[in-house]
Amino acid sequence: MAIPLYERRLKRFFYLLILFIILVFIVSISSLSIGPAMLDPIKVLQALAFKLLGRDVGGLIDVVAKLRLARTLASIFCGASLALAGLLMQTITRNPLADPYIFGLSSTALTALALGIILAPDLMIQRVYVVTISFIGAMIGFTLTLLLSKLGGGSDIAMVLAGIAVASLFGGVSHILLYIVQSMTKVPYMYLLMGTVSTTLWGDVQLLIPLIIVPITLSLALFKPLNAYLYGDEFAKQLGFNPASIRIFTASISAFLTATTIAFIGVVGFIGLVAPHIARFFVGIDHKFSIPTTIFIGALLTLIADIIVKAISIFIGGLGELPLGVVTAVIGAPFLSYLVIKRMRR
């Protein structure tokens, strides 16, 4: 019974993984094709292949695809990062409602970032400092939410309410600070506040990718302690893992992933909430399966959300584009409501 069951699960996981990789690929090509100038997806594919072989592509496609490639890659990696940050938070708080945005980490990271730009604008030219400051902000936010929820009894819902309190407060503070930043940098602050991948540059992507790959690898290596941790502190201890170290280490990885995406694309909520649930639905709770699946689903969701952003701006033709976080909120918030209802009914 146990052996065929295990083999079935393993097979299912690999099939799904292949399916998701193919989906991410297809949606990426569509994402590259869609824009003010519509491109033929087959030509985009051709251009990509030529590019990889080092041959010259030439023409409009080269220019457009180059500009769009940074944006598409930023969607993939930031989506993966946010999704994993959410999964790790859900595990260490043992709370299915956890998400970097709902728990206020995003707002505090953004506040820290804005403070950094105002107080030391010279330092903020370098991405390393931007990521560091934003990481410190995210850690403070996480700690605040957990402390506040502990005072409120520590239940799942108390944690969400504490997160909303922290998120609202620092959301407001970051608004004020970013308004000041706006006068300094002349960049509309709405984008930082609700996130966008449209302004990502090729140089950003080259830095972003390793910053996200490393924490992904680290969390994959932690799959056993994380699995044991799910069943309680005492249980993790009995299997030989120290629950306090798992908590601190994983919280740091999660905050780092959140901070990195905020430093590059701003605040995008709900990907971290939705992606892990979809992944667990397909492959179960075991982190060795759920981490890779969550990453691909996060990338997929963010790509789709960005395509919606582009599509809206093409069809309505307003001034500029909608922020990405607006679209993910419209998709994600109903999902949160569903989870809350399911939880409270029990």
Place this chain on the structure above:
Amino acid sequence: MKIVIKGLEVWYDSIQALRDASLEINEGELTFIIGPNGAGKSTLLKTIALIIKPKVGVIYIDGKALSKFSLKELSKILAYVDYQISKSLPSTVFEFLLTARYPHQNMLTFSMSQEDLEIVDKISKQLNISHLLDRKLDQLSSGELQRVLIARAFIQGSKVLLLDEPSAFLDLKYKLEILDLVKKFTKINRSICIIAIHDLYLASLYADKVVIMSNGEIVAVGRPREIFREDLLEKVYGVKTHILDINGRIAVIPLEPLNKMEL
């Protein structure tokens, strides 16, 4: 294998939960801890499992102090079973049982070995939970969950088994079957098994040794016959009892409490 407990003292803030507890437990023996609520049964088990740190006293496993063991070393030899298990992100029974093999694996090994899977298979058949493997933990009845939790301890393959109220939610048949299995497991593996239990009859059926506790103190240790005495039970539980001898087994019949509650 042998566990020696010397002069344990445990405090929860300003409340003393264990007073000068000393005890010796040998391999192949089923030891039952009995006593009224708040006597310190669970505290004693949790202290042996290193979940609670004692303020004073030492526990030796084969002559080595428990505090000298790392969590990893301890996970290979000791399993503690109680109901406190988090189900807020519910896994399947199968996923839960597989984690019990982690102490015997390298942290990064991705696949489960054939041997590990066979152990899970064998134990789940023995405890009659094979049909539950695909179910979520939060969809089990209390009795099913109890069997799954005990299966976990067996799968972990620990030499020291600490069970906190293992029969609480089981029906009559499973109570007997599971304690029977625990006894066989203890004899065959020459392991140590300590069980905290309220059911005195079950204790008298299966115990090789009974430890009776009251107010954080070990009152007496001995064979069932030496412990299940009317005077001792009256002193510890505050209840008048009558001892029956049925087929060489002792059954404790509670008669009436010494102090009746007034309305």
